[in-house]
Amino acid sequence: ALILALETSCDETSAAVIRDGKHILSNVVASQIDVHEAFGGVVPEIASRKHVETITLIMEQAIKESGYSLRDMSAIAVTQGPGLVGALLVGIIAAKSLALALDIPLIGTHHIAGHIYANELVHEMVYPSMALVVSGGHTELVRMESEGQFTVVGRTRDDAVGEAYDKVARALKLPYPGGPHIDRLAAEAAEAIPLPRAWLESDSYDFSFSGLKSAVLAVINQARMKGEHLDEAALARGFQESVIEVLVEKAIRAVKASNARSLLLCGGVAANRGLRSALSDRCQAEGVPLLVPPSSLCTDNAAMIGAAAYLKLKRGEWTELDMKADPGFSLEEWSLS
Ligand code: ATP
Ligand code: MG
Ligand code: FE
16 A cells, blocks of 8 residues: 655655555655744744645655655545644645545544654564654653554653753754754763753653753853853753653663563654663663664654554544644544554
């Protein structure tokens, strides 16, 4: 089965053609980073307008690169949520029109299920499994009892990891999105400025990053007020070490408590080199198989949406054509029936 998948939940316009949920025939991603950079973050109005301008072209390019034509598609997949409502609508309207015109199934897909199932494009997944989702809007530990059965066992109580990275980067006057810049600075640092870790209750799989973010901002403000030199690399490293230690510890604990057979790392922050290597070392020491997609499949793309959509397509679980964008879409609700 060939799925044409569309992703427009935030600031990437993407279209992909996927065969049998596993094979990427094309995956075209147009990032709007340069338009939003001047504002230091994503401007929803501008994001929607840019999606409208580029989606047709991106779709045509994805079809062309796949070597097939629109009429060969078996289904259309699209991100239904979570995301920015105006941005989601652009992909959804395009997907509905195509499904109607071609008379093929529409599969409304959960964006985080997409991040998780990006792993299916490069690995063989085994169950039960635990996923550590770290992205711009989400930080969650998700247990999968079997394929497509999601239970969120922990989540952030305030900022998402990616959001914390971007806010810290902004305070250091680094370009948007800041995650990759902090990652680079941290790798260059000779030492780390010590910062707090938010463990919360001892049995909790929840996360909190706003306290850490405030601690970083306090260090920056204090140096500026006193006119002292600030070792930005050491600060970036201290921040990154605090984030990574908590993420790794809680993820490993969740894997053990639920007898998961593997740990999946996914979402935009999974591109972080420090996190990838710390988690991989720890998993090796604990004998836990770790699956991580290549960085290009960690940040937003439509191929991952096609991979998740295939779970539903192969079971005949189609989405009604009158479905609506769902900015707060629940992952558990999207589980297979
Ligand atoms: P969500 O998936 O929760 O809706 P999103 O789609 O905006 O959010 P993604 O595209 O999955 O988020 O990830 C973007 C985030 O990943 C940004 O916050 C960015 O700073 C962060 N990021 C990207 N590369 C790195 C890196 N190397 N280190 C740390 N963070 C990174
Ligand atoms: Mg993005
Ligand atoms: Fe995302």
